[in-house]
Amino acid sequence: MSSTPRRSTIIEVARLAGASKTSVSRYFGDERERLSPSLQTRIAQAAHTLGYQPNQMARGLKGGHSKLVGMLVADIRNPFSVAITHGVEQACRQYGYSLLVGNTDNDPEQERQHLALLSAYQVEGLVINAAGSPERQLHTVIHQGTPVVLLDREVNHVDAAVVGLDNHQAVDMALEHLTEQGYQAVLYVSETPEQSSTRQLRLMCFNQGAQQRALIHATLLLTPSDDTATLNALDTFIADHKQHNCAVLCANGNATLAITRLFQRLGLPLGKVGLMGIDELDWCCLVPPGITTLAQPTDDIGQTAIHCLMHQIAPHTTPMPTQLNFAPTLIKRGSTQP
Incomplete structure (x- = not known):
């Protein structure tokens, strides 16, 4: 034996x-x-x-230097989360740190539990893609001396660096592209924005930008448990504006996938009805004639979050990054060619 x-x-x-x-x-x-x-x-x-x-864990408990960084993501199934985590892990390795990742599944209660668990592991810093508003927990963590960097989403009343996409520029680029392509009516599709500062900001930028360009516009919030309601709302918007060139702008990768499925169910021709998404996804180039996207520099965003963290851990040896908001890259495909 x-x-x-x-x-x-x-x-x-x-x-x-x-x-x-x-x-x-x-x-x-x-x-x-x-x-x-x-x-x-x-x-x-x-x-x-x-x-x-x-035994790095034992060394950390004894000397306070665990060489561990904790990371919380709101939804590990989201391709954005996967891509960002890759950038974070690359940078951790560069600094000689290991990464502990927790998925909160967009559940504020799980978020609180994960924060407590990571504190117990004595991580030397935290990168948080917030699912809710963990103000009290983050204040406690920061008060205990653990550096925190927020990823993509702000948390009210928490004084920490926020690293992510330049959402004003992203929405402006999207609307400018759709306008140049001749679309006159735009439906903006998003997941519910209540728990995400990024979704709230993109929605606000869309409404302002559409008004400035005199576009006919409306908003559709996805209802995951009721595809039929989303399907009917999409169909109604296009039917109500059939005298105009219509387009759909999706707020993130999850929305792009959901709407692409509904386009196929309704038999909507891509291009004649425009479709564009914020976030580049591997399959967007595979759906004929290709879906136009705004690609986020996810590796740069993830690595910069760790650079910010290391500046707080060792401020005299690591410079603070000067760029925290990153511009997207427009990838033009046939879905926005009327």
Whole structure:
């Protein structure tokens, strides 16, 4: 009967390297430079021979340097969340940190529980894509000395850097493109905006921008549990404005997917009825004749969030990024060619 291999210990590494336990601890901690090059080499060789890996959790609990960054995303199923997490993880690795990710599933109660859990793990910083308004919890975290950076969404009364898309510019670019293409009536489709400052801002920018351009415009909020209501609202908007060139602008990737399905159910020809989405998705180029999108620089956004965090963790060694709001890239396809 096989047994689970036993983890080697720091004492065994010290014995094999002919060093003290303190020296080995310094080697795997923040004081490696205090050891002579030859001693560092002996410890490294001993650790490699024994397959030794330091217990980072135990080190964090003892010394307060867990080398962990916590991240909460509002919806891990959203392609935007996946793409942003990739950028965050890349930057964490660059700084020698590991990433703990929690999915709140757009549930404020889960968000509170995850924040408490990450605090228990003594993460050195938090990147938060808020699902609700966790003001009290974030105030507690910040008061305890843990740096916080907000991703994509603001939280009222929380003084923290917010890194994300330039939503004013994004909506303006979308409306400018649709206007240039000759569309006169635009339906804006969004998930419910109550729990997301980003959705609220994009909706406000849409209404202002459409009015400035004298566009016929309306808003449709998705009802996930009732596709029929959304289908009827879409059909009615197009029927009511059949004397105009109509287009649909989707506020994010989830809305783009939902509306694309409804276009297919209604047999609406893409282009004749315009379709455009904020967020580039892998499949947008595969639906003939291709769906026009505004692509977010998700890697840049995620990496910048970590750069901001590291500036707070080690402000004298890491400069604060100068750009926190990023412009999208317009990807023109056949869905906005009338």
